[in-house]
Amino acid sequence: MIDVMFGALGAMLSNPKTMGLMFIAVLIGLVVGATPGIGGRLSIALAIPFVFGMDMTQGAVFLLTMHAVNGTSGQISSIMFGVPGDGDDAATTxxxxxxxxxxxxGRALGASITASGVGGIIGAIVFAVMIPVLEPVVLAFSPAEFFLLAILGITFIAFLAGKGQIFKGIIVGLFGMILATIGMDPTTGIARFSGNYLFLWDGLSVVTAVLAIFAVPEMIALAAKGGSISAVSIENSSISYRQLLGGVMEVPRHWFLALRTSIIGALIGMVPGLGGSAAAWLCYGHAVQTSKTPERFGHGAVEGVIAPETASNAKEGGSLLPTLFFGIPGSSGMAVLMGAFLILGIQPGPAMFTTHLDLVWTLIWALVVGNLIAVTILLFITRWVAVLTFINGAVLVPFILVLVTVGAYANEGQWENLLILVAISFIGWGLMRWNWPRAPFVIGLVLGKIAEESLHKALGLWGIGFFTRPLSLVLIGLICATIGLAVYTNMRGKSIMPAGV
Amino acid sequence: MKNWTKSILTFAALGAASGPALAQSGVDFYKGKTVTYIVATAPGGGYDSYGRLVAEFMQRNLPGSTFVVRNMPGAGHLIGANAIYASKPDGLTIGTFNTGLIYNQIVGQEGVKFDLNNMSWIGKAASDPRVFAIASQSPIKTWKELIDQKTPVNFATAGVGSASYVETVMLTSALKLPIKLLTGYNGTDDQLAMRRGEIVGSIASRSSYDQFVKNGFGRYIVQIGGKDTDVPQLSSLVTDPKGQELIALVQSQGDIARLTAGPPGIPADLTAALVGAYKKAMEDKELQERAEKLERPVEPLYGDDVLKAVKAALNQKPETIAILKEALGKK
Structure with missing residues (x-):
């Protein structure tokens, strides 16, 4: 085992062509990840014609690294401009x-980039460790557990809204859940709240909603306020490699949190069907919930950056497991990757253990090395990127709004989403203007859909008693504890999260 | 009488002569032109990779042309199909969508803004037979064991109204199968549910289950259409004529997989050029090799032959339509 493990690493590092391809893949992955609205799935789909005829290992390394480092650059625009590239990045915003x-x-970028890298590497380690117990763990999660996990995530709303804000938080969260019901009803096949508009049949575009709720209001506020994003002028801030390095060091300072959220992220990635956004949000909620000073969250707590970033990169390692060993992809991105693997002559399935163990280790190492390369590149260039936050808003806002518009359109390629963008932007701006929390909206929208679909399935399979399976009972216990804790802290009058988040 | 024969002969001769000439004038038209190839799904997945493959090789075989793939996902391929149908018939927009839309058209479902009878058919690339896939931990090993089940077994389909749902409901009700339907299993959800044991089986396209079965997680008990000989054909096991008709309808769906079509009214010379390029693409060894790696071997049909197959599938008896309407929740 050990010789296969390090043999694979040696073979990969000593092959200049593999490393060259990996480097190119990291660059493509970072650029695609940094652009809002276009996901990693698209980049793999477009790369497929190029992998025909590539060597099996090299092609697989190329595609996997491209996919894996996507999340590493996604947070740049969410941190800098409040423009999240997708649902995962919204938590970082x-x-x-x-x-x-x-x-x-600089500090935020340093922390988030490092956290992404650390998450990606821990995800790879979890991948390696979990191989022997993959089957029982993955198969333990059925629709009943998906439903309860989604509910658990939704209860975190109680923590994301602060003192006196809990009702506002619940209202906003419920509003998100109502919007999650737009589209085709999974059990009756009836289009709900969709009028005659076919584009609404698949539900509201999460990317559009997230851009409208977070990015547009920030830009309106910036334009109205004047000045630059950073309230501190460039002379007075320590925008330098030192600040960046300070951010990097935040990750080892919060090593225990980073470790926990990476493992949670990898485990969520391992269970197909829950989706990447759930990982980021659950981990963000976990960070707030376990913090001794939860009131700092929403005002720029560095843990709030570390938690979702570790989770969203760690899940890549996790989601590769069922894809490789069951041949059942855990996400749409992995489905595309699996299609490409088949083209390369890799047959995902249990036989991977025996026939392609060296390839499995190469892929694990590719995750580790690819993340390291990505972190290095980004840490070098972000010093200049961070300067953008000191640029006058009047110059910056039009560019960002173009970026937002392109993101909302490019995600599904439907112009109607631009109307949705405008409509929800009003809501987002209203929430910000009158100090209502905004994060619960996205949680309601993302997790509400998962909750509904899995509830339907669970009821269909087991009827009303679906929640009596052992794992379900554990999750129910967690949900009750979360609600109890929220009520307790709220009664004590401890402000958990300030308004306007 | 003599004149009549003569004129027919003349026409035939004219037709024979003008055929290639027509195609040639069409081919010239595409020099320097850009053709949009609409794929009715998001990037990634079978339709997208197949669409991109077809577009790439059609471009190679239409000198001077540029093919651009445009993804128009949503509403179970309806958005893309509607867009292709509504595009200008200038020969510069064609595309691909799920054959299952035939069902939607037969029952006149909401959102259908096309008539497949009128489209300019370019070709179809593959056949994708349907199978009954059963999880390996289930004791059901044959068709007979399935129909002899005393209590209904769980079968998964995608959302209500999807092609997999319609086919499962039709076959279940027509053949009186002991199947309990569970909906909402999109993508590979059903395969994971079969691994977990919640779901016993699924009626699905063979290509989507080949990997699963190869890995030993499941088995096929019966197949509809296709040339594979490892599984018995369902039509050989059913005697009921009404059942036979529905099986034939499902089979026709599988036979015309991975189609390419344009809006109604594309001038004949341009259609001829497109069909010609499509044919050359399908005969290309490299495309065949790649298609095999993507999914299924190439089994093409061209132009009017596809139209004929589509028309046959659309033309159903009232009883069949009634069953379809019931499946799609239309009374």
């Missing part, structure tokens, strides 16, 4: 963007 406003963009 909550604390990352306030940091940029305080002139700490």
């Amino acid at each position: 909550i604390d990352g963007h306030p940091m940029a406003k305080k002139g700490e963009a």
